[in-house]
Amino acid sequence: MLLLSLIPACSSVATAPSSSPPGSDLEGRVAELLGKMTLEEKVDQMHGSQLFAVADLWETPDNERLGLRGFRMVDGPRGVRAGKATTFPVAMARGATWDPELERRVGVAMGKETAAKGGSVLLAPTINTMRHPRWGRAQETYGEDTHHLGRMGTAFVLGAQEHVIASVKHLAANSIEETRLEVDVRMDERTLREVYLPHFERVVRDARPGSVMSAYNVLNGQYCSENRHLLTDILRRDWGFDGFVESDWVFGTRSTVPAVMAGLDIEMPSGVHLSFKLVEAVQGGSVPQSVVDESVRRIVRKKLEFVRDHPRPPPPDVVESAEHRALTREVAEKSFVLLRNQGGALPLSNLASLAVVGGLADAVNLGDKGSSNSVPSSAVTPLAGLRARAGPLPVTYAPGPTLTAEEERAIAAATAAVVVVGLTARDEGERIDRTSGGDRKTLLLSSEHEGLVHRVARLNPRTVVVMEGGSAIVVRPWVDEVSGLVMAWYPGQEGGTALARVLFGDTSPSGKLPITCPRDEGQLPSFDNVSKKVEYGFFHGYRFVEKQGAAPEFPFGFGLSYTTFTYTGLRLSAEEIPTTGSTTVSVDVTNAGKVAGDEVVQLFVSAQGSKVERAPRDLRGFARVHLEPGETRTVALPLLARDLAFWDVQSGAFVVEPLTYAIEVPIPQTRLVASLRVTKRGSPAGG
Ligand code: BGC
Numbered sequence: 077m078l079l080l081s082l083i084p085a086c087s088s089v090a091t092a093p094s095s096s097p098p099g100s101d102l103e104g105r106v107a108e109l110l111g112k113m114t115l116e117e118k119v120d121q122m123h124g125s126q127l128f129a130v131a132d133l134w135e136t137p138d139n140e141r142l143g144l145r146g147f148r149m150v151d152g153p154r155g156v157r158a159g160k161a162t163t164f165p166v167a168m169a170r171g172a173t174w175d176p177e178l179e180r181r182v183g184v185a186m187g188k189e190t191a192a193k194g195g196s197v198l199l200a201p202t203i204n205t206m207r208h209p210r211w212g213r214a215q216e217t218y219g220e221d222t223h224h225l226g227r228m229g230t231a232f233v234l235g236a237q238e239h240v241i242a243s244v245k246h247l248a249a250n251s252i253e254e255t256r257l258e259v260d261v262r263m264d265e266r267t268l269r270e271v272y273l274p275h276f277e278r279v280v281r282d283a284r285p286g287s288v289m290s291a292y293n294v295l296n297g298q299y300c301s302e303n304r305h306l307l308t309d310i311l312r313r314d315w316g317f318d319g320f321v322e323s324d325w326v327f328g329t330r331s332t333v334p335a336v337m338a339g340l341d342i343e344m345p346s347g348v349h350l351s352f353k354l355v356e357a358v359q360g361g362s363v364p365q366s367v368v369d370e371s372v373r374r375i376v377r378k379k380l381e382f383v384r385d386h387p388r389p390p391p392p393d394v395v396e397s398a399e400h401r402a403l404t405r406e407v408a409e410k411s412f413v414l415l416r417n418q419g420g421a422l423p424l425s426n427l428a429s430l431a432v433v434g435g436l437a438d439a440v441n442l443g444d445k446g447s448s449n450s451v452p453s454s455a456v457t458p459l460a461g462l463r464a465r466a467g468p469l470p471v472t473y474a475p476g477p478t479l480t481a482e483e484e485r486a487i488a489a490a491t492a493a494v495v496v497v498g499l500t501a502r503d504e505g506e507r508i509d510r511t512s513g514g515d516r517k518t519l520l521l522s523s524e525h526e527g528l529v530h531r532v533a534r535l536n537p538r539t540v541v542v543m544e545g546g547s548a549i550v551v552r553p554w555v556d557e558v559s560g561l562v563m564a565w566y567p568g569q570e571g572g573t574a575l576a577r578v579l580f581g582d583t584s585p586s587g588k589l590p591i592t593c594p595r596d597e598g599q600l601p602s603f604d605n606v607s608k609k610v611e612y613g614f615f616h617g618y619r620f621v622e623k624q625g626a627a628p629e630f631p632f633g634f635g636l637s638y639t640t641f642t643y644t645g646l647r648l649s650a651e652e653i654p655t656t657g658s659t660t661v662s663v664d665v666t667n668a669g670k671v672a673g674d675e676v677v678q679l680f681v682s683a684q685g686s687k688v689e690r691a692p693r694d695l696r697g698f699a700r701v702h703l704e705p706g707e708t709r710t711v712a713l714p715l716l717a718r719d720l721a722f723w724d725v726q727s728g729a730f731v732v733e734p735l736t737y738a739i740e741v742p743i744p745q746t747r748l749v750a751s752l753r754v755t756k757r758g759s760p761a762g763g
Pocket of ligand 1: 151199245324325447
C-alpha cells in the first residue's frame with residue numbers, strides 16, 4: 077500500500093520540509109488517510125502518549141494499522157535534550173552574533189542530531205520577546221527586538237527543518253517565568269501586532285515551520301491555547317500558517333471544546349482534554365467533525381511532507397561530531413561582547429603571568445536546568461581554556477570569593493587578572509524547584525561576586541572581568557574600577573577555548589548586545605512576576621530607554637572590537653518610493669585598524685511626523701561583515717516600505733504612512749543619517 081511504503085512502521089516520522097504546493101498529490105494522500113480513520117484514530121493524532129518522555133523523546137501515538145508513526149519530540153534551544161549532545165551557546169549568545177547564516181548552521185546541526193536520536197520534532201526555537209532581563213528564560217531567546225528575533229528565528233528554522241520539524245515557541249507574550257501558567261498578559265492590539273508578534277510572522281512566512289507551540293499564559297483574557305484570535309485569525313488567516321499547533325506541556329491545554337475550536341491541534345505531553353473527552357464532544361455535537369478533520373489534516377500533512385524527502389535519519393556519529401564542536405566554538409567566539417577595554421587591557425599580550433579568579437572560571441556553566449538543558453560529553457571551562465592557550469606562561473588560580481594572602485600576592489604580581497563572575501542555573505532559568513531557576517531577583521551580581529571584583533581590581537590594575545549569564549547584568553557598582561569587561565553569556569561546551577582565543581587576541585571580539593544593558597533597573601519598564609494580570613505597554617528595551625531619554629550603561633547593538641571600523645557613503649538606491657515600494661540602503665565599511673575583525677552594520681528607521689506615536693527608532697536591517705585590515709566593503713541592506721508600517725486600529729491592518737523616514741546607521745560615537753520619502757504615488761520601487 078502506498079502509505080506503508082512511504083512510512084515504514086519503524087522509521088522515524090519526519091525529516092525534512094516539503095516545498096510542494098498545497099493541492100499536489102500530497103493533499104490527495106492526506107485525504108485518503110483521513111478517509112480511512114475512525115473518529116478515535118483521528119483524535120489519537122491529537123495528543124501525546126504519556127506524561128513522561130521515553131528515552132528523552134516525547135511521543136504521540138503510532139497508528140500501526142495505517143502505518144502512520146507518531147511524532148517523537150525533543151527539547152532544545154541550546155542543544156538536543158536527549159542523552160549527550162552538542163551543547164551550543166544559549167540562544168541569547170547566538171543572538172549576540174547577529175549572524176543569521178551562522179544560526180542557520182546551528183539549526184542544521186541541531187536538526188541533524190535530533191534526527192540521529194530518533195526525533196522528528198525539535199521543540200525550538202524560542203523567539204519570545206525579552207521584555208525584561210529578569211525573565212528567567214531570557215537565555216533561551218535571541219533578544220529584545222522583533223526584527224532581530226525574526227531574522228534569527230527564521231534562520232534557525234530553515235536550518236533545523238533540513239532534518240526535522242521545528243516547533244516555534246511560545247505563541248505568545250511568554251516572558252515571565254514565575255506566573256507563566258496563569259498570568260493574563262494584557263496589551264492593546266497595536267502592541268501585539270507591532271511588538272510581540274511580527275517575529276513569529278516572519279518565521280511563519282519565511283521559514284514555514286511545521287509546528288508552533290502555544291504559550292502557557294493567558295493573552296488578553298484567554299489562555300493562548302484557547303485563543304482563537306491568536307491561533308486562527310492571526311496565525312492561520314493572516315499569516316497563512318499550514319502546520320500544526322501543539323500546546324505547551326501539561327498545563328498548556330486547559331479545555332476540550334474551547335481549545336479545539338480556537339485552533340489547537342495537539343495536546344502535549346498526554347491526552348487529558350484532547351482524547352476521549354474530544355471524542356465525546358464530537359459525538360455530542362459540541363465540536364463539529366469538520367474541526368477535528370481539519371486538525372488531523374494539518375498534522376498528517378506535516379507527517380507526510382517531512383517523511384517524503386528524507387526517509388533515513390543521519391548516523392549516530394553526527395552527535396558531538398568534530399564539525400559540530402567546531403561550530404560551537406565558532407559561535408561562542410562570535411558571541412562574546414567586549415563592553416569595556418581601557419588602556420589596552422585586551423588582548424592579553426605582553427604577559428609574564430596571568431591570574432585567573434572566580435569559582436565560575438573552573439565551572440561548567442552552560443545554562444539553566446529546565447527544558448533547554450543540554451548536556452555534552454565534555455566541556456572546556458574558562459580556566460581550562462586559558463591554561464591551554466597560555467602554554468608555558470604561568471597561570472595562577474584563586475576560586476574566591478575570599479582570597480588568602482598568598483592568592484592576593486599572586487594576583488597583584490600577575491601582569492593581568494581575569495575574573496569570571498555572573499549567574500548560574502540557580503539564579504535564573506525555567507523554574508524547576510525552589511532552588512533552581514525562575515526569574516532573577518536582581519540585575520546586580522551577587523554581593524560575593526561584586527566584592528571579589530572590587531578586591532581583584534584593587535590588587536591588579538589590568539583586571540578584566542568576564543561575565544556569564546543569560547541577559548543584562550547591572551555593572552555600575554564596580555565597572556569603573558576594572559579595565560576590561562566581556563559578556564560571555566553561557567558559552568556552550570567549547571566556551572573556554574573560545575574565550576581564551578578572544579582574550580588572547582587570536583580573533584577579535586565581534587558580538588553586539590541583542591538587548592539593552594541599563595545602568596540600573598529603574599531605566600526599564602517594571603517587571604511584575606507576582607500579579608495574575610499584567611499590562612504590557614508599547615515600549616520596552618531600547619525603544620523604552622530612548623523614549624525616556626535615558627543613557628543606558630551599554631545600548632542595544634553595542635560591542636567593541638580590537639580593530640576600528642570607519643563608515644562612509646550612506647546612500648539609498650531610491651530616496652523616494654511609493655508605499656508599496658522598496659529601497660536598498662548601502663554604506664561602505666572599512667577596517668581601519670591593524671587586525672582582522674567582523675563588524676555588524678545596523679539599520680534603524682524613524683518616522684517623522686507620524687499621526688500615531690512611534691518609537692524614536694526601530695531596527696529594520698543588519699548584516700555582519702568580515703574585514704581584513706585596510707579592506708573596504710559595501711554593505712547593502714534591503715528596506716521595504718512595508719517595514720515602516722504601523723498597525724492601524726481603525727482599519728485593522730498595517731498601514732504605511734506617506735512620510736519622510738530618517739534612515740540611520742549607528743557608528744562609533746555617532747551615526748550616519750539619510751532621508752527616505754515615502755509617497756502615495758511616487759516613483760516605482762527602487763533597487
Ligand atoms: C516548556 C517548553 C518545553 C516543554 C517540554 C515546557 O515546560 O515551557 O518550552 O518545550 O516544557 O519540555
